[in-house]
Amino acid sequence: MRFTLNGTTISLDVLGTRRLLDVLREDLHLTGTKEGCGEGECGACSVLIDGQVVDSCLVAIGQVEGRDVVTVEGLALPDGRLSRLQQAFIEHGAAQCGICTPGMLLAAQVLIEQSRRLTADDVREGLAGNLCRCTGYTKIIDAVLSCTK
Amino acid sequence: MSSPPPPPLASAVGRSVPRREGAAKVTGAARYTDDLVVRDAWFGKTVRSTVPRGRIRSITLDPAFDWTHVVVVTAADIPGDNVVQLIRDDQPVLAPRGGEIRHKEEPILLLAAADRGTLEEAARHIRIEYEVAEPVYALEQATEVFSTVEIGKGEVVEDVEDLKDVEVVERTFRVGLQEQLYIEPQGAIAIPESDGSIKVIGSLQCPYYVHRALKRALKLTDQQAVVIQAETGGGFGGKEEYPSIVAVHAALLARKAGRPVRLIYDRHEDLAATTKRHPGVITHRTAVKKDGTLLSQDIEIVLDGGAYCTLTPVVLSRAAIHAAGAYSCPNVRIRARAVATNTPPNGAFRGFGAPQSLFAAELMVEHVAERLGMSSVDLRRRWMLRLGDTTATGQVLTESVGSELVLDAALKAAPRVGTSARRHVRRGRGLSLVFHGSGFTGSGEKKLQGTIGFEALADGTFRILTASTEIGQGTKTIFCQLAADALGVGLDKIGLAPQDTSLVPDSGPTVASRTAMIVGRLVQEAAAEVKKRLSREKAPFRVEKSYIQPDSIHWDETTYRGDAYPVYAWACTIADVEVDLTTGAVRVTDLVTAVDCGKALHPVMAEGQIEGGCLQAVGWATIEEIKMKDGGYQNDRLATYLIPTALDAPRIRTILVENPYSQGPFGAKGIGELPMDGPAPAIIAAIHDATGVWLDEVPATPEKVLAACASR
Numbered sequence: 071m072r073f074t075l076n077g078t079t080i081s082l083d084v085l086g087t088r089r090l091l092d093v094l095r096e097d098l099h100l101t102g103t104k105e106g107c108g109e110g111e112c113g114a115c116s117v118l119i120d121g122q123v124v125d126s127c128l129v130a131i132g133q134v135e136g137r138d139v140v141t142v143e144g145l146a147l148p149d150g151r152l153s154r155l156q157q158a159f160i161e162h163g164a165a166q167c168g169i170c171t172p173g174m175l176l177a178a179q180v181l182i183e184q185s186r187r188l189t190a191d192d193v194r195e196g197l198a199g200n201l202c203r204c205t206g207y208t209k210i211i212d213a214v215l216s217c218t219k
Numbered sequence: 220m221s222s223p224p225p226p227p228l229a230s231a232v233g234r235s236v237p238r239r240e241g242a243a244k245v246t247g248a249a250r251y252t253d254d255l256v257v258r259d260a261w262f263g264k265t266v267r268s269t270v271p272r273g274r275i276r277s278i279t280l281d282p283a284f285d286w287t288h289v290v291v292v293t294a295a296d297i298p299g300d301n302v303v304q305l306i307r308d309d310q311p312v313l314a315p316r317g318g319e320i321r322h323k324e325e326p327i328l329l330l331a332a333a334d335r336g337t338l339e340e341a342a343r344h345i346r347i348e349y350e351v352a353e354p355v356y357a358l359e360q361a362t363e364v365f366s367t368v369e370i371g372k373g374e375v376v377e378d379v380e381d382l383k384d385v386e387v388v389e390r391t392f393r394v395g396l397q398e399q400l401y402i403e404p405q406g407a408i409a410i411p412e413s414d415g416s417i418k419v420i421g422s423l424q425c426p427y428y429v430h431r432a433l434k435r436a437l438k439l440t441d442q443q444a445v446v447i448q449a450e451t452g453g454g455f456g457g458k459e460e461y462p463s464i465v466a467v468h469a470a471l472l473a474r475k476a477g478r479p480v481r482l483i484y485d486r487h488e489d490l491a492a493t494t495k496r497h498p499g500v501i502t503h504r505t506a507v508k509k510d511g512t513l514l515s516q517d518i519e520i521v522l523d524g525g526a527y528c529t530l531t532p533v534v535l536s537r538a539a540i541h542a543a544g545a546y547s548c549p550n551v552r553i554r555a556r557a558v559a560t561n562t563p564p565n566g567a568f569r570g571f572g573a574p575q576s577l578f579a580a581e582l583m584v585e586h587v588a589e590r591l592g593m594s595s596v597d598l599r600r601r602w603m604l605r606l607g608d609t610t611a612t613g614q615v616l617t618e619s620v621g622s623e624l625v626l627d628a629a630l631k632a633a634p635r636v637g638t639s640a641r642r643h644v645r646r647g648r649g650l651s652l653v654f655h656g657s658g659f660t661g662s663g664e665k666k667l668q669g670t671i672g673f674e675a676l677a678d679g680t681f682r683i684l685t686a687s688t689e690i691g692q693g694t695k696t697i698f699c700q701l702a703a704d705a706l707g708v709g710l711d712k713i714g715l716a717p718q719d720t721s722l723v724p725d726s727g728p729t730v731a732s733r734t735a736m737i738v739g740r741l742v743q744e745a746a747a748e749v750k751k752r753l754s755r756e757k758a759p760f761r762v763e764k765s766y767i768q769p770d771s772i773h774w775d776e777t778t779y780r781g782d783a784y785p786v787y788a789w790a791c792t793i794a795d796v797e798v799d800l801t802t803g804a805v806r807v808t809d810l811v812t813a814v815d816c817g818k819a820l821h822p823v824m825a826e827g828q829i830e831g832g833c834l835q836a837v838g839w840a841t842i843e844e845i846k847m848k849d850g851g852y853q854n855d856r857l858a859t860y861l862i863p864t865a866l867d868a869p870r871i872r873t874i875l876v877e878n879p880y881s882q883g884p885f886g887a888k889g890i891g892e893l894p895m896d897g898p899a900p901a902i903i904a905a906i907h908d909a910t911g912v913w914l915d916e917v918p919a920t921p922e923k924v925l926a927a928c929a930s931r
Binding site: 071098099100101102103104105106107109112116125130141142143144145146152156159160161162163166167168169170171172175182187190193194195198200201202203204206207208209210211 | 227235238240242244245246247248249250251253254256273399400401402403404450451452454455484486632641688691692737823824826827828829830831832834835856857860862864865866868870873
């Protein structure tokens with residue numbers, strides 16, 4: 071099967087029923103995508119599929135045939151520098167233990183790409199599928215809003 | 220800590236510099252336990268008890284199954300003591316055949332296989348038979364007592380019949396279980412080495428707790444047991460003692476398999492089997508004069524320890540010491556006990572007993588104020604501990620008492636609450652004032668003598684060697700800030716050794732709001748000493764610093780009298796809620812918290828830690844409920860155990876109040892646990908303000924709110 075991963079076309083010979091999360095982590099060694107619950111509740115395994123935030127623990131690898139997948143490893147700029155959003159997460163203290171951060175970044179990326187004029191409530195709604203136990207969300211929301219100005 | 224080094228012109232401390240491992244965390248490069256690739260590693264699994272109490276009659280491995288590709292570890296395979304090393308030797312690593320089962324999910328067998336499919340298949344071919352016994356769940360029926368604490372000051376008012384103008388208010392409060400819910404589940408990878416040593420890499424807060432547990436159960440020497448912390452996805456106390464069990468289990472499997480074994484819990488197992496916050500019942504009997512003068516507090520605390528002791532006596536101790544609240548009372552009696560039930564053991568969780576007892580203490584202020592027809596804010600202002608006042612243990616507060624500062628700051632920051640336009644929604648506001656002892660209780664720090672190393676390297680850089688772990692709270696960043704300023708060099712000159720027991724000394728566990736204040740102070744002192752030596756000596760060289768208790772601290776463990784903590788941090792929290800009278804749902808809409816942290820070493824991280832702690836407390840107060848069934852947790856999945864999402868969370872506003880502590884690094888006090896203490900009582904008071912009903916318990920679930928409103 072073939073799909074695009076972080077801008078590069080990938081060809082894989084894997085069982086189509088395996089979880090996208092496992093293929094990313096175990097076969098492709100992209101361990102930035104985390105498993106927090108395995109049931110689609112926590113969002114730690116969020117990736118983008120054709121620009122939509124999806125829990126990769128609930129997606130079979132066969133479902134991404136021909137589609138465009140982005141993981142946290144694909145967020146930095148082509149020259150390797152951090153993106154504005156990644157930089158904002160560091161500056162605002164939006165990453166503490168960091169385990170929710172990859173998923174949170176991807177959910178936030180969709181928000182800032184969709185709309186330049188976001189309110190704090192929009193951000194809360196957009197990030198509601200991604201649990202964080204460290205920050206109380208305030209710093210994450212600040213970081214995302216700082217990228218919309 | 221004899222003579223504190225004079226603080227140099229601060230350049231890193233007090234500034235919100237970038238988090239040390241920030242770039243690794245936002246790019247996905249940070250390696251957590253399950254991210255580590257270990258060649259030829261097998262997968263491990265724990266087979267657990269399905270009954271809450273009984274005896275193992277037999278363990279049968281189905282002879283029809285091919286066991287040649289599976290490693291099975293039983294209690295008979297434990298080379299050392301079958302004990303999880305902690306306080307009391309009551310908890311087995313694995314329940315032996317014929318052995319007693321004291322709770323559901325108790326570990327009995329361990330399995331390892333090359334692939335997950337074989338592992339799951341093997342687990343299905345094991346039959347365990349039990350002689351079942353009658354379990355004990357109710358606190359009043361519990362006969363085994365883990366520990367008791369009695370604190371006395373003056374004489375409590377027993378008989379008020381003859382007293383004029385005295386009111387006695389008596390209430391009972393209940394607090395529920397809570398799961399830490401770090402987003403990274405527990406996990407460890409054990410790697411056996413050819414020389415007989417075993418290396419364990421895991422998600423953990425306290426490398427040397429795990430080190431001691433490994434030595435004991437696997438009969439290893441100091442050098443043979445090596446514990447390394449991987450990047451850790453949250454702890455909150457949940458990774459204080461439990462990782463010892465995961466690590467010992469992984470090590471036993473690796474030893475028998477002769478190859479590395481990964482033991483990574485999934486969320487369901489983590490929720491079902493690991494420690495929770497102690498639930499309990501707390502009763503207060505408070506005597507006051509009609510003019511509001513506080514005469515006496517008589518307090519009884521019962522905590523449910525679950526099936527094994529774990530850290531329960533220490534939790535109970537902190538609960539008891541904080542039970543009178545942040546108030547000055549001439550006559551206090553606190554009687555506390557922790558009992559055993561046939562439920563999974565409860566353990567460390569941010570706040571460590573104090574959130575439970577402060578919840579009761581704070582609501583008690585509200586009840587007394589209501590009885591007297593006074594404002595509870597005025598009553599707090601009148602009762603609160605101030606400089607020179609004496610706590611329940613007889614500790615005279617000699618410095619950095621921020622009670623009034625935080626009360627004023629919070630009141631100033633919270634605008635008036637308006638009414639809701641929706642008729643079925645009522646708004647209300649509540650306030651709390653709390654204190655929290657920083658560092659270990661009593662003589663804990665003295666006994667522990669946490670140690671750090673500090674190296675001046677030949678290339679002009681420096682290296683901090685400490686076992687204090689980074690679990691999101693910023694240990695690595697603030698230690699480097701402290702060292703840089705103490706040396707007068709840039710942050711780029713400071714490095715950190717990995718948290719690996721073969722490289723770093725035992726700085727003590729990363730718990731008890733002690734890392735920044737106690738270990739951070741050692742970093743500052745070591746760096747200052749290195750600076751001094753560099754004026755007459757050439758690098759490389761290394762210094763070590765161990766905690767020395769200031770002469771001014773006195774504590775008597777037998778009488779519970781004296782200086783229970785080196786210093787206290789203070790917080791005032793104001794919560795605004797909306798209560799939907801048709802559904803009973805409580806939404807916390809706004810939360811302001813003013814915190815006396817001594818000195819904010821890194822303001823953004825201090826705020827972040829406070830905001831996260833507050834939201835954890837909001838969850839405990841409103842939605843985080845664990846329902847028990849047959850000695851197990853009924854909602855042991857993330858679909859049914861709910862924590863606040865970004866949509867549920869209020870905007871949390873933090874006000875940092877700086878009120879320096881002379882023995883803290885640059886004046887800082889520990890604040891990691893404090894934010895867990897204040898929000899719950901403020902929210903319950905706000906619900907009363909909105910609806911006129913008192914709940915006296917957490918969590919205030921919609922069912923309880925509706926029932927309370929209906930019975931009014």
